[in-house]
Ligand code: PRP
């Protein structure tokens with residue numbers, strides 16, 4: 419499926435914490451969305467020249483940086499993790515969207531009052547955010563081993579893979595279900611609208627600006 423260059427492309431998370439509210443935001447901005455294609459990897463706006471690409475959140479910065487999608491909605495956590503690995507800034511953060519708030523936190527199977535950051539010295543910490551965690555540890559002079567896992571990070575202490583984890587906490591239910599306590603705050607995040615820094619050609623650029631104005635309107639009303 420090669421993108422239709424007569425339309426704008428906006429990448430959103432296919433399924434996960436941000437999917438529903440990303441769609442609701444676009445509907446709130448007046449877009450009439452319909453499923454397109456059998457595989458449900460794309461959707462289109464019927465009343466605006468915009469196609470939605472429904473992808474894994476972790477892939478959204480890559481699509482937008484490469485200009486495959488001119489726009490995207492993604493968590494600042496995913497965006498910053500990506501940016502720390504990319505010296506050239508190829509993505510512009512346009513607007514905070516006020517949903518998908520969460521924090522990247524270090525957690526472990528101990529109580530918060532026993533804990534001090536120094537206890538992490540020489541420990542193993544499992545995470546899907548090795549760059550954000552690495553920066554945090556370096557800034558505080560903590561020498562710990564970062565173990566990268568793509569999912570199910572909460573299981574690491576029980577499996578003996580690592581003593582601590584660093585993962586996203588939203589409601590806290592996942593930590594609680596796994597007998598873990600949040601011990602330190604690494605990065606606070608919410609969903610943001612992003613745009614490629616690659617040039618968007620004339621008519622498309624105007625469409626992108628028009629969409630941004632509509633979305634800003636929705637956010638301003640919600641505040
Ligand atoms: C995050 C994180 C936890 C969960 C925490 O995953 O990895 O699994 O949310 O939420 P809670 O505190 O409300 O229980 P997320 O859905 O953001 O994304 P991922 O599947 O892309 O890791």
Ligand code: ZN
Nearest residue numbers: 434474475476
């Ligand atoms: Zn993800």
Ligand code: MG
Nearest residue numbers: 569570571586
């Ligand atoms: Mg998860």
